Amino acid sequence: MSMKRGAFRRHAADNAAGYLFLAPWLIGFCALTLYPMIQSLYYSFTQFNMISEPVWLGLGNYIKMFTGDQTYMKSLEVTFKYVFLAVPLKLVFALLVAGIMNQRLRFIGFYRTVYYIPTLLGGSVAIAMLWKRLFSSDGVVNSILHSLFGVTPPAWIANPKYALYTLVLLTVWQFGSSMIIFLAGLKQIPDEYYEAASVDGAGKIVQFFKITIPSLTPVILFNLVMQMISAFQAFTQAFIVSGGKGGPLNSTMFYTLYLYTKGFYYFEMGYASAMAWVLLIIIAVFTAIIFRSSNSWVTYGSGE
Template sequence: MTTTTMPHRKAPVAMSSSPASSWRRSQGKWALLFLSPWIVGLVLLTLGPIVASLLMSFTDYDLLDTPRWVGVANYTRMFTADPLWWQSVKVTAIYVAVSVPLQLAFALLLAIMLNRGVKGLVMWRAIYYIPSLFGSGVAIAILWREIFGATGLLNTLLGVIGIQSTTSWIGDPNWSLGTLMLLRVWEFGSPMIIFLAGLKQIPGELYEAASIDGAGGPRKFFSVTLPMLTPIIFFNLILQLINAFQIFGSAFIIGGGTGGAANSMLVYTLYLYQAAFNNFQMGYAAAMAWVLLVIIGAVTAVNFWISRYWVHYSDD
């Protein structure tokens, strides 16, 4: 009986990497090379300082001596033994709660006016955006201080209409914070442009249907414009809230760096600056910065949670 032998199979030889995979590895190396400046900057200029400030918040550090670990003493002092911290929280809360809604309402009003087929829309848009470019600048803050001073433009205009006033509006604790709020409202350009873009996206058919149903201007606004704009309102609200919590330059210049009369303009970041660079309490200032981060994060999270009840998207 003849026995047939099966041919011996050779073990598969490992295939060399294909040209495509080699090309991808080469491209990956080049990508890392070009990204390396950003990665180094992220680690050294962003992540590094963030971690350092967190560690510093648990120390007593005056910029001159070696930091001394004190645990949560800075946070305990902040919440239980520092009335100025509570004053800064109060001033900032009032400032944010009043100025942001007023700013958004004014920006929406102007956006609606500009959306009514105004001639030279591009020019008017540019003109109205200018306050947002210069509103938080040093020159505008100095101008604002002169306008609301005892001999400023406001009192001069009041005198023209027969109202004699020598009040320094920035020196009066009852009015000083209001001048900061007014400056915030004056910086309406950025949200106005965003509102105007949102108004352009609302389908005209909705207004035609509302007109057929007999709806007037106010009804169209509350039944069509406002619901369709809620995502834009929410977007502007989050941006302006975050920015308002971080107000510093205008409060520093208008209040003379001291917080104004009776600390009426002692916003949070101004007090943080005083703690760090006037009193050389860097550890305490770092703790304040982290608390501010938590406050902004909490306010933003609450707004995102509440948004499900009033923000309406086109696919809802």
């Protein structure tokens, strides 16, 4: 009896201590994540400008988005283009550089550090402003191109055909985090695999595709998901480069930039909430697709 009571008391104390330490997070989660999510779902079915009470619209916002809002459709197009270009390019690039960096060389630690610098700085307003300067019509990129090839290149940032690609380039440039994760993955691959392969006469390139890539698939999956989620939410660079307007001709109107414009410029907060929920669904669907497909391309374990 007394033992039972002791155990009970210990359990109660365990629970109390657990929830005491968890309290800040739990309050934060309920008040600043869970409740706002429910609230924004509700707003998404209303017309709401923060001054007057929300007016119920049903699916009105969602219907308008997909049938009566060309800028919205454009922002979807721009964002998808950006995600599908920037994420794969960044990962391929990060993997190649990680491959080069995974050698026993002098100064290799220093090299890795230097290669991380673009990632350290890349997300800042300062670099976005620099990018705008570099790729403007009289910018450095054009004066280099002009002196090398004697051509008159376009005004990259000011041209709706190319503006998005300058932002893709800016994203790919920040490959450092993915590189470090790939490097950590590369270190896990046992040397014996490569030794066995070279005994069998496989060259470096064959080894890369037959050993390195398959062994890294779990890391690739991880990087792919994380990079995709953050790419869908890209904001700062597009805002700075286009002066907050998503121009020229909405060619850099990223999804989140349009959401910000709707919510905090026009104060159409119901509409912006609906946009946020569609974004959530898009990200969830793509994450699910990637995880589903991963059964067929990700190999766990010894890789034999």
